Amino acid sequence: RPSNLEADMAALMSPDDAFRAFIKEEIGKIEEQKK
Incomplete structure (x- = not known):
């Protein structure tokens, strides 16, 4: 399994x-592309 910070953070968070x-994050990426 990927031992990156993001995966660890996701494990700590509730699914919601x-x-x-x-x-x-996805919305942020889309906003960046619009500029």
Whole structure:
């Protein structure tokens, strides 16, 4: 398994929190591409 910080953080979060963080990140990427 990937032993990166993101995976460890996701393991600590509840599924809802992890999902929200993922969506937030994806939206951030899309916003960056729009510029």
